[in-house]
Amino acid sequence: MDDALILVEDLCRHYEVGGETVRALDGVSFAIRRGEWVAIVGQSGSGKSTLMNLLGCLDTPTSGSYRLNGANVQRLQDDQLADLRNEEIGFVFQTFQLLPRATALANVELPLVYRGVSRRERRARAEAALASVGLTNRMHHRPNELSGGQRQRVAIARALVGEPSILLADEPTGNLDSATGEEIIRLFDELNRRGHTIILVTHEPRLAARCPRAIRLTDGRIVGDGPGAEVAAIGAARVVHG
Structure with a gap:
């Protein structure tokens, strides 16, 4: 698929544990186009964290092929892999991972500091990223002065500031109450409408149902790939939508 931002073909990840082979991921294939919002959903042990x-x-x-924005990932050296990760992917984690003594603005600037961006430019870009998640009036607050939802918004702004190809969100509502989690899902929806490619990793079918597309994993294999509401509804049934 020539227009795919992500192209995965027969991807496998096996581990040797106690002399036995654990097939954490076993022959997964799919493509994600630029601008899609896709959930990867599955229970513990399904392979979603490995993916x-x-x-x-x-x-x-272990085997198979993964291309990210045209780059053949498994052929890259460690330093090239790190560069690709830093340039192409913005991570959003369940636990926020903010520096506790730094302001929201300083936390968002951090990836740009590592890239050597000038102080003036990184401040302007961090302010714009915080504005994009509705935190213009909180940029000088520290994490302990922010609510859980606001801290996750800071984390999302930090992921956006480097202008990555993909936002990769791992259980981003896991530490939030249901109402605050809903605010974060609505924010992802808005970011997707602005053109951002988003991959949401979750064990919750109700969150997968909110995404235009979902991929369900069971025992390291894809058992459903289609509209989010449909895939969320099939449970663990081995149904694959064409």
């Missing part, structure tokens, strides 16, 4: 690590260039596959 997230591979898509995020945090691990390498």
